[in-house]
Amino acid sequence: MNEDEFLNQVFEKVHSYLDNTGAIVEFIDQSSLRRTSDLKLPLEGLGLEKVLSDLDYYLSKCVNTAHPGFMNPFWGGLNSAAFVGEIIASLTNTSMYTFELAPLATLIEQALIKRMSELVGYPDGNGTLTTGGSNGNMLGMMCGRYRADPLGQRRGFDGTKLAVYVSEESHYSVMMSANVLGIGFDNVIKIPCDADGRMRSEKLQEEIDRSRREGFTPVCVVATSGTTVRGAFDPIKKIADICSAEDIWLHVDAAWGGSCLFSSNHRSLMEGIELADSVCWDAHKMMGIPMICSAFLIKDPKILRKICSHTNIGHYLFQDEAENVDLGRTSLQCGRRNDALKLFFAWREIGDAGWAKIVDDYMDLAAYFEKQIISHPNLELASSRQWTNLCLRYTNTEVDLDQLNTEVRKRIMRRGKFMISKSTLNGQTILRPVISNPMVSRASLDELIGEINSTADDIIRGIPQR
Ligand SMILES: Cc1ncc(COP(=O)(O)O)c(C=O)c1O
CATH class of the missing domain: 1.20.1340 (dopa decarboxylase, N-terminal domain)
Structure with a gap:
């Protein structure tokens, strides 16, 4: 052949x-x-x-993952323009480290970073595409560590007296980054959340005061815009005021929630984002770009260059005349995929207005779903909703609800019509579908409610898996 x-x-x-x-x-x-x-x-x-x-x-x-019942992780569906960008990136198989090897791709990535920085409110910002929100969070924490101790880059760090602050509902990548950066799990201070899952800023202040008294140097606060389980948005403005007064780097993990910035209806969820020092934002989540496509954005571009410094031994790669356009100088990677092209093609197809419509449509669907859950006699909303995460439980029975909801999910998954996540909230097992898939409709949400109910009913009546 x-x-x-x-x-x-x-x-x-x-x-x-x-x-x-x-x-x-x-x-x-x-x-x-x-x-x-x-x-x-x-x-x-x-x-x-x-x-x-x-x-x-x-x-x-x-x-x-393009099935209308796919509501488990934070993405779904197929974006044709982006799919083509993905294929062409492989076809042309370049690496993003130098302009010489990736001329137009470099300019495309720069254009995307510039536009996303503007949306965040960094007119002079810069950034890089990364391997994901986890990596973006690490870069943010690395910037904070650099600002607190610029000489450590050369001398090495003793992270045992450095502290990072996150909400107790933040993503686990902050813990992994603390490990990588030598800060240590124990020095990641978990700040309690309010009843809706948002970081309590007064508790943040208390913890910063306490760590200073104990001889720690606070290096970074990581606020979350769109937490993994509840989709909660931390109060950035209040947190930024504290960080500014305390001279602490503020990084915002907007891996999941960053797309709200397109929507005039929902942008206020991230009010104050321009006050943060850095942000990560996954285009491979709500924007539906195929994995991986994730931006790290920074207000002061100098710091990104500093933390990505490699002591200039890559002389065979980086030619002086292209110093300002060689993206390898603002990335922790050497060889790097062209993740820009797929986002560029998708953006060219639908524009800012198209992204805003996606966000608004998903939020409308989430509001519809929320209403159906609240009005259903057998279901309970386990947390208020801010984004498109829905936390719910089947409750209308005397049997153990944690076991029942766990079994409901297991059976639903095995049947293959829906895929949803399960989590723990306030010590209780909950079901957590999310809406981030263009195939999801009111009809599929109605069907999901029917599926949860009939499955729970089967379990309660002792009927085996169908
Ligand atoms: C809030 C939050 N931050 C960061 C991440 C990690 O993103 P990535 O999977 O792109 O590394 C996730 C993943 O779901 C997330 O929910």
């Missing part, structure tokens, strides 16, 4: 995959999947025909 025939057949398969209206995934447990899948790496190659049949098999076992 020649390459042309091969690629034609691949694109036919892509089309039929997109037309797939079957289950989200055929549930197979790990050991069965391992046993029944051919994972051998052959000594002699098997040819492109084999790759085609491997492709069929792979697609048949994938989770269909």
